[in-house]
Amino acid sequence: MLTVIVILLVVWAILAVVGFALEGLLWLGIIGVILFVGTVIFGFVRRAAGRRNSRP
Template sequence: MRALLLFLLIAWIVVAVLGFVIKGLFWLAVIGIALFLVTGIVGILREKASNRQ
């Protein structure tokens, strides 16, 4: 599970960087940043939930 989250975080960083590099794709950067944040939050919450058990 951790490997999947790490892969998704890296993928969202790449998408965000591409969005900033290619001027016409600013929306891609916004989506990449949003997905990066959501994936990070979900990962943290799942890790905390698994530590409680």
């Protein structure tokens, strides 16, 4: 699961950079940033839930 999250983070970061680099694709940069932040939050929540469930 961690691999999928890392891959998604890289893809969202690339989309954000491309979106901000090209004038007409500013919307793509904004969406990339939103998805990046959402994926980070999702990763932290899943990780915290996994730690909580693994304790006896």
